[in-house]
Amino acid sequence: MKFTIKRSIFVDHLNNVQRAISSRTTIPILTGIKIAVLDSGIILTGSDSTISIEIYISKEDESNQLSIAETGSIVLPSRFLGDIVKKLPEDQLTLEVQDNLQTVIRSGESVFNLNGTAGSEYPTLPEIDADSTYVLPGHLFKRVVNHTIISVSNQQIRPLFTGVHFILADEQLKAVSTDSHRLSQRIVPLTMPEESQGKALEINIPGQTLTELTRLVDDNEDIEMMVTDNQVLFKIDNVYLYSRLLEGNYPDTDRLLSLDYNTKIKVDAQELVHAVERALILSHQGKNNVVKLSLSQEEAILSGHSSEIGYVKERLSLLSFEGDDLEISFNPDYLREALRSFGGQDVVIRFVNPTHSFILTPSEDEDEFNMVQLITPIRTPGN
Amino acid sequence: MKFTIKRSIFVDHLNNVQRAISSRTTIPILTGIKIAVLDSGIILTGSDSTISIEIYISKEDESNQLSIAETGSIVLPSRFLGDIVKKLPEDQLTLEVQDNLQTVIRSGESVFNLNGTAGSEYPTLPEIDADSTYVLPGHLFKRVVNHTIISVSNQQIRPLFTGVHFILADEQLKAVSTDSHRLSQRIVPLTMPEESQGKALEINIPGQTLTELTRLVDDNEDIEMMVTDNQVLFKIDNVYLYSRLLEGNYPDTDRLLSLDYNTKIKVDAQELVHAVERALILSHQGKNNVVKLSLSQEEAILSGHSSEIGYVKERLSLLSFEGDDLEISFNPDYLREALRSFGGQDVVIRFVNPTHSFILTPSEDEDEFNMVQLITPIRTPGN
Numbered sequence: 070m071k072f073t074i075k076r077s078i079f080v081d082h083l084n085n086v087q088r089a090i091s092s093r094t095t096i097p098i099l100t101g102i103k104i105a106v107l108d109s110g111i112i113l114t115g116s117d118s119t120i121s122i123e124i125y126i127s128k129e130d131e132s133n134q135l136s137i138a139e140t141g142s143i144v145l146p147s148r149f150l151g152d153i154v155k156k157l158p159e160d161q162l163t164l165e166v167q168d169n170l171q172t173v174i175r176s177g178e179s180v181f182n183l184n185g186t187a188g189s190e191y192p193t194l195p196e197i198d199a200d201s202t203y204v205l206p207g208h209l210f211k212r213v214v215n216h217t218i219i220s221v222s223n224q225q226i227r228p229l230f231t232g233v234h235f236i237l238a239d240e241q242l243k244a245v246s247t248d249s250h251r252l253s254q255r256i257v258p259l260t261m262p263e264e265s266q267g268k269a270l271e272i273n274i275p276g277q278t279l280t281e282l283t284r285l286v287d288d289n290e291d292i293e294m295m296v297t298d299n300q301v302l303f304k305i306d307n308v309y310l311y312s313r314l315l316e317g318n319y320p321d322t323d324r325l326l327s328l329d330y331n332t333k334i335k336v337d338a339q340e341l342v343h344a345v346e347r348a349l350i351l352s353h354q355g356k357n358n359v360v361k362l363s364l365s366q367e368e369a370i371l372s373g374h375s376s377e378i379g380y381v382k383e384r385l386s387l388l389s390f391e392g393d394d395l396e397i398s399f400n401p402d403y404l405r406e407a408l409r410s411f412g413g414q415d416v417v418i419r420f421v422n423p424t425h426s427f428i429l430t431p432s433e434d435e436d437e438f439n440m441v442q443l444i445t446p447i448r449t450p451g452n
Numbered sequence: 453m454k455f456t457i458k459r460s461i462f463v464d465h466l467n468n469v470q471r472a473i474s475s476r477t478t479i480p481i482l483t484g485i486k487i488a489v490l491d492s493g494i495i496l497t498g499s500d501s502t503i504s505i506e507i508y509i510s511k512e513d514e515s516n517q518l519s520i521a522e523t524g525s526i527v528l529p530s531r532f533l534g535d536i537v538k539k540l541p542e543d544q545l546t547l548e549v550q551d552n553l554q555t556v557i558r559s560g561e562s563v564f565n566l567n568g569t570a571g572s573e574y575p576t577l578p579e580i581d582a583d584s585t586y587v588l589p590g591h592l593f594k595r596v597v598n599h600t601i602i603s604v605s606n607q608q609i610r611p612l613f614t615g616v617h618f619i620l621a622d623e624q625l626k627a628v629s630t631d632s633h634r635l636s637q638r639i640v641p642l643t644m645p646e647e648s649q650g651k652a653l654e655i656n657i658p659g660q661t662l663t664e665l666t667r668l669v670d671d672n673e674d675i676e677m678m679v680t681d682n683q684v685l686f687k688i689d690n691v692y693l694y695s696r697l698l699e700g701n702y703p704d705t706d707r708l709l710s711l712d713y714n715t716k717i718k719v720d721a722q723e724l725v726h727a728v729e730r731a732l733i734l735s736h737q738g739k740n741n742v743v744k745l746s747l748s749q750e751e752a753i754l755s756g757h758s759s760e761i762g763y764v765k766e767r768l769s770l771l772s773f774e775g776d777d778l779e780i781s782f783n784p785d786y787l788r789e790a791l792r793s794f795g796g797q798d799v800v801i802r803f804v805n806p807t808h809s810f811i812l813t814p815s816e817d818e819d820e821f822n823m824v825q826l827i828t829p830i831r832t833p834g835n
């Protein structure tokens with residue numbers, strides 16, 4: 070096999086494919102990138118066996134400056150290939166596989182000779198034979214992921230919770246995540262494919278897959294999603310991301326969400342984030358990483374302490390206060406991430422009592438569960 | 453003690469003082485910053501016992517917005533103090549020491565209460581009672597350090613070689629460093645203080661001290677240097693950096709430098725750096741991190757290999773070649789750092805034979821030792 074390509078284009082695509090490759094894989098060939106050269110273009114593949122990314126570089130697109138002399142396929146060590154191509158001296162490079170899988174990469178006066186592995190040894194990607202294709206606008210998809218990714222668990226002991234639960238039904242997409250200390254939910258409108266009218270699709274997508282997708286998609290691009298039993302394929306232009314799905318029945322989380330409250334406040338999310346960020350300088354040094362919020366008609370105080378370093382008190386200016394006085398303690402990291410997920414919006418927080426979880430909703434849509442963050446408090450000796 | 457100060461100014465000065473503070477110190481009080489409040493201003497001190505940095509913030513300079521209500525001194529935990537001050541909400545902050553060394557920092561609606569340590573427990577800095585002050589322009593000092601710091605050893609087993617040897621005599625400053633695999637030398641003109649006319653000063657300054665100094669000094673500032681037996685004080689505007697000197701007699705390195713050669717080439721330093729950076733992608737994977745340079749009238753080839761990954765050959769375009777054919781092997785990291793130290797200049801490299809060290813000088817000053825990098829080759833089975 071042999072082809073010539075514009076170097077900067079090749080670098081960008083290698084970087085994207087490399088995102089799927091883990092240096093910690095136990096399967097040696099998965100440390101490599103597969104390059105398959107067809108008559109019409111080349112396909113780059115990288116995989117860590119949970120996620121696989123495939124990119125098609127077409128000969129027809131002239132900006133690729135791709136010319137193909139001979140078809141074939143090879144697997145090359147991913148990290149070195151990336152480093153080498155990045156540093157080659159000229160605008161173009163030629164890659165040629167010779168006898169014994171020896172692969173020669175030329176650019177200007179540089180000649181690299183890499184030991185390759187036969188492309189036929191690379192695992193084949195799952196076939197996705199789906200009935201219907203869901204189309205998700207990139208900007209909307211990113212908002213859903215950014216809102217829910219914070220509550221995804223990183224504890225492999227309960228694999229189901231390392232993903233986000235997606236329900237696609239009734240012209241809407243509902244995404245829920247929880248690590249059992251907090252919960253995030255986001256509901257957005259969705260144009261359902263014709264074949265799926267009246268049906269519901271429920272899947273659990275690994276958090277890692279969603280994070281990679283938000284990196285691959287631009288706001289103005291669409292993501293096409295195809296689902297089979299245990300696999301999902303996302304297509305963004307010429308990039309294909311395959312991912313396995315997490316198995317299991319996601320618990321019913323709706324029962325956790327309620328608009329009941331005994332204390333309700335409205336806050337400027339940005340201002341509260343800054344106060345939390347100051348309070349956690351000290352709480353991070355404490356044994357329990359906990360801060361306390363004291364609310365009354367007269368004043369609102371956020372406080373954090375570390376017995377070794379000292380303590381901090383922040384007087385908050387609330388936009389509104391309603392209901393009973395309250396003292397409640399919680400992990401400040403959770404509140405910081407929850408607040409950030411609302412962007413610059415004013416946020417309403419509903420509390421029941423010091424031992425009951427509290428929920429955050431945007432002020433503009435405070436009586437719905439379209440955009441919710443729920444946080445479980447921490448019981449402290451005083452409560 | 454109590455004072456109010458502009459927050460951004462305080463943040464900048466704390467950052468600079470913190471440069472001297474090591475998180476690995478075994479002396480607890482040295483994890484703190486000492487703040488001493490005088491009638492005329494405040495002094496911040498940080499130290500890791502090798503280096504101490506002292507910064508004077510004057511009340512007279514109105515941009516500091518410094519007002520002093522009560523003098524005194526306190527030691528506060530450096531990392532937290534920096535984090536807190538950086539995140540405070542308003543443009544100004546007030547710091548007040550109350551009973552029991554409790555220190556209150558207020559800004560807007562934030563109130564931090566830190567446990568301090570008495571300023572009197574902080575070690576006193578050495579007194580520098582020097583006869584004469586050497587003045588070094590910042591831009592020149594930086595060039596000297598950047599050229600020589602690369603050959604400073606990081607092996608504590610031979611402490612003398614972890615510093616740069618400075619000789620100040622005859623209206624010039626000569627700086628030499630070596631880790632016994634390579635050597636750097638830089639000579640620049642120097643205006644000697646009157647009291648030192650006819651005398652020579654030889655000192656060994658720790659590499660760490662020089663690195664910190666280059667970060668503290670601007671190109672258009674002067675550095676004032678005062679030396680006593682085993683200490684040196686550098687003064688840059690309102691910043692004082694104290695450092696111990698390294699003891700011992702630095703070896704005579706002049707005998708290592710010779711203009712004799714059997715092969716001499718002239719190269720574009722930038723171009724060769726790029727070729728070396730490509731070659732070392734593979735050599736870094738080899739057992740010995742070694743590249744080979746093959747020189748003849750016909751061609752110049754730089755090659756690197758790793759038995760697992762493959763090999764690379766770079767054809768170099770020399771600006772000139774003189775003398776015998778040669779094959780020589782060496783650590784590519786050394787050549788890369790040496791070439792970079794010349795900036796964009798063309799460089800002359802003189803070789804004697806494959807087992808003898810080779811030297812690099814700038815093309816414009818190739819017959820002098822004002823700016824030299826020396827590298828020892830690596831013997832390979834072929835040589």
